Amino acid sequence: MDTYIYMVRHGESPKEGDERTRGLTAKGYEDALLIGELLRNEEIDVVLSSPYKRSILSVQPIAKQIGQEVIVIDNLKERMFTGENNRMSDKELLPLLKKSFEDPYFSLSGAESNTDCQKRAVKVLQEILNVYKGRRVVVGTHGAIMTLMMGFYSPDYSLDFLLQTTKPDIYRMQFNVQQLVEVKKLWKE
Structure with missing residues (x-):
């Protein structure tokens, strides 16, 4: 029996504030309801999320539909681009992303490289695949x-x-166990 992981990138959030506590904009809240509607017929078993508020809020409607709480997993947090919790502007972030994908070991002082983040995240994903084998799991997450x-x-x-x-x-x-079989984009603008 195959396992399905639904990667749900969070909705729109305010452009300023702390990475951990930024919520959603009005559009982000509307989209969270649409996420719940879109996943309604997917027979979701469990909802997991990054500890960041915007991710939790984005998957909360589907958790409510199945009568469960969102399970927060700290190591699903977004890649740490700086040693601080403040949001970077897109103008600052884009060159950092480009350099990070060219050199996966690159990071700013006190931050995380793509390699470090991937190791942390894949370890969690592999644990999820073991614990929830044969089930349908929503993961509230972030782009990087x-x-x-x-x-x-x-x-x-x-x-x-x-x-x-x-x-x-x-x-x-x-x-199929730990092997990726297929990826399908479900969100349509």
Whole structure:
């Protein structure tokens, strides 16, 4: 029996504030309800999330539909681009992302490299595949860490992929034990 992981990139969030506590904009809240509607017929068994508020809020409607709480997993947090919790502007982040995908060991002082983040995240994903084998699992996540997890299984998931994702976005990953079988984009703008 295959396992399905639904990677749900969080909805739109405010442009300023602390990485951990930034919530969603009005559009982000509307999209969270749409995520719940889109996943309603997917027979979801469990909902996991990054500890960041915007991710939790993005998957909360589906957790409520199945009568469960969102299970927060700290190591699903977004890649740490700096040693601080403040949001980087897109103008600052883009060159850092480009350099990080060119050199996966690159990081700013006190931050995490793509390699470090991928190791952390894939370890969690592999544990999820073991614990929830044969089930359907929603994972509330972020763009970079989602791309790095998916990129572990296929080179198709690189910086170009990340730059084409939206907020929110949903990808259903089908696994046979630990082997990725198929990825399907479910979110449509």
